[in-house]
Each structure stands twice: as structure tokens, then as C-alpha cells.
Amino acid sequence: MSETGVITIRTERLVLRMPDIDDFAAYAGIMASPRSIGMGGPFDLRAAWGMFCHDIALWRLFGHGALMIDLAETGECVGQVGINHGPLFPEKELGWFVYEGHEGKGYATEAAFALRGWAFETLKLPSLVSYMAPGNAASVAVAERLGAHLDPVAPRTDPADLVYRHLAY
Template sequence: MSEAGAIWIRTKRLSFRMPDIDDFDAYARIMASPRSAGMGGPFDLRAAWGMFCHDVALWQLFGHGAMMIDLSETGQCIGQVGINHGPLFQEKELGWFVFDGFEGRGYATEAASALRDWAFKTLKLSSLVRYIAPDNSASVAVAERLGARLDPAAPRADPADLVYRHLSS
């Protein structure tokens, strides 16, 4: 693995890095907002901290985890993309979110595509899933733009979730 904080992946508009403590305030705000409802939120500060620590710990435990999304031009952090795993996830999940004000610009699709491709190449995965609350049309649209397909037979912790499957090419 690279040094903590090192940028491992870049796209034309975005760069990705390990989360650091300075990212937590913005993370906690989105987790406390109605936008986190599809993940079981809104979450209080204690729950957001636990989730943030989980995102960071995944790197040590599994060799993958969350990465913060920065605009390459300015360095401004605009969201997160990651591969979730562990006892709370039936399969490795490709997850994403962008902070308020950065929706609708293709950043989530660009970031998720880059991390998905990295995971298939580096981790040699044959598939990833995305668990999506049925009313989260924005995440469904991103998953479909990425070429993921609905997998009604996939296991899921929440029976109401839609499961979209990304296959390695």
C-alpha cells in the first residue's frame, strides 16, 4: 500500500486519497442530513464517527476502503467513494456520495467508475454490488450509467434494498 493520504487514483477532473481527520466534519454533516436516509440515517455524531472509522479501518483489514474525492483543479473535497466489506455487508460493495452542491455533475459516476476499475484490476474481483434504497433514484441512475444490472437474487441485509451488480469485464 502507499503512504496514508497518498493519491492512488486520478481521473481527468478528480483525484482520490485516503480519508484524514480533517474530512470528518463534512462527513458527519452529510451523515446527519436527510441525504443519508438510504444508508439508514440520519446518524448522530457517535454513529457517524463509527462509520468514518470503519471506512478508514477497511484499508488495514482488507486492502481497500474509502477514498475522499477531491477536485483535481482546486483540491476541494467533494465526497467519498469506497469499497465496503466486513460483517455488515453480504458482498464487497462499491459505494459513493457527493457533498451538497456537487450533485448532477457526473462526479459520482466518474469516481465510482475509477474505483471499480481499480478494484477489478488490483484486487482481482469478479464483481461488486451496490445496495440501494428503492427511493434513491440518483444512486440507481449512477449504477445504471456504470453498467451495473439489478440482481434480484443477490443476498442483502435489508430485504427492501435493490442490489445492482457490477461485473468485471
Template sequence: MSLIPTLRTERLVLRPPVVSDFPEYAALMASERAVFMGGPFDERAAWGMFASDIAMWPLYGHGALMIDVASTGQCVGQAGINHGPLFPEKELGWFLYDGHEGQGFATEAGKALRDWAFSTLGLKTLVSYFDPRNLPSMAVSARLGGMRDHGAAVPDEGDIVYRYPAPPPP
């Protein structure tokens, strides 16, 4: 897994997923919290998604990273850059496990991965796709500088798109 980077922020470590992350991931995907991602999902579907998060790294040079709190090592969620046949554009996404919202983890992880994608991959833009009811994640997107893009293609009818332009060159 040397292709997969580890990113560090002031409070977080974004690291490659490992098999021991799957039980908590599967539990989230089976819960009502997964409704904004098209769920809830059974274990088989969750495994396919988890494996896809990892497979994107050798296929596209990006994928998912687990979000650990640096001071404790506790995994609190995931941030990733999705693409492939299910996404019209490269998508910056995140989720947090229950009880870890409201602490700025999604914003901090999203910023780190967004900045990595622009500087390392040389991307000119990223988007985030949202179920219209997912107001907390849209607020995170706005904090990351995302702007509503009414004309962007969507993976699912009714999705709302926020776009992040690359920063100007230094």
C-alpha cells in the first residue's frame, strides 16, 4: 500500500484503510446514517464500497483515507476522492462515525485531502455531491470554499453539487 499517502493535520492523521476498519465502516453503512449515501447497505454492499475505496488508489491515484484523531489513534471516519463510472467528476467526500460530529474533523480532513489533490494530482477542480437533505455536509463544503454549481452533472437525480476551484498558482 505504499501508493497510498498518509496526511497529517494539526489534530488528525489521514491514513490508508486496513481490514480492521471494516466492522465500524460496515456498521455505519448498515445504519440510517447511510441514507445520504444511498443506504442503508447490507454487509456485502458495504464490503464492495470499502474495497472500491482502496482500489481507486492504484486505478486513479486517489481514493479513501481513514480519519484518526492523532492524540488517541481513534478512527472517527473517512475522507476520500471518488471517481469512476459512478461519478461524473472527481468527488471530495467524507463521513464521520456517530458521536464525532461538530468537532471540525470533517472540515479539517476535507481541507487536507482537497489541498493534497490540488497540489499532488494537479487537479483544476473537485466537486462534492449531496443529497438535498444533508445540510450538515453542505455546511462543511461551504467552510471548505465550495460553491453551489447548478449546472454540474450529478450521479443521482436531485443531487446538489458544490465545486471547489483549485487555488491560483503561487
């Protein structure tokens, strides 16, 4: 994180940036939709707000958190990538989602690869995990494209979750 507490990561097609209040409406929308089932949802507005604030507070508490995924060419926000931690996460988790209509374009993989690289280099983490609901083929595919491997003995809060481990090389 920079001295100002703001981080931006750029890739070939994306800009990963700190969330701001203008991002909340789309975030609340995905959290209220059936697409959030794999994250424990759908969530009401109060829960979505708490999660959104958690994503931002993590930066102050742990030096990492969520970043919004913008298209570099247009500035359109297409999703979020983040490193989660705190009492709900047994280990630091690399997570991602993209908004409806932006799936299948490689944005989640590109963003997660960039944030994971930043985390390994800056935070000196030996590994990260990604938790996902069984049957979430899209997230499994992202984890596997990133080179993560299934870790059946990793701690998890939901015993049904699949856990993919990302190792720093």
C-alpha cells in the first residue's frame, strides 16, 4: 500500500483500484442476486453494506483488501478481486467476481493473477487460498488457470467449500 493508503495495479487490459461509494450499487446488486449463492447469499442491503465496508477496512487493518476491476480502455467497472482475512477466513483468501455480462473474458483470471503477484511480492505471503462452493465451475477454472491446486485438508469455515491453494514461487 502506498503512503496515502491507495493502491492501483495495472495490467494489459485492467486497472485494479480502491473501491469508492459509486461502486456500492452494483456491488449490492450482485450480492442480492442468485449469483451470490456461492458466497453465502443472497444478501440484503444491510449485509451487502457490511461486506462492502469490510472489503475496504481490510486495507487499514491488514494492508490488503478488495480492489475494483475496471477496463483500462473505458473505465467501466466489471467486478472485484480481493484478499480477504479476519475472523470469517481461516487463511488469507484470494477471491474474485465479475458482474453479469463480463464472464468468460478472462477478467477474473487477469485481475487475480495481478493481485496475487502483488500480495506475494509485497506482503511476502507463502500462500493464499481460494474458497468456492462445489459446482462453481467458473471459479474452479480461474483457480486452475492460476496454477492453484485443490487442498482437501485446508481449514475452512464451510465444510462443503472447495479450497484451492496458491503457492508463492
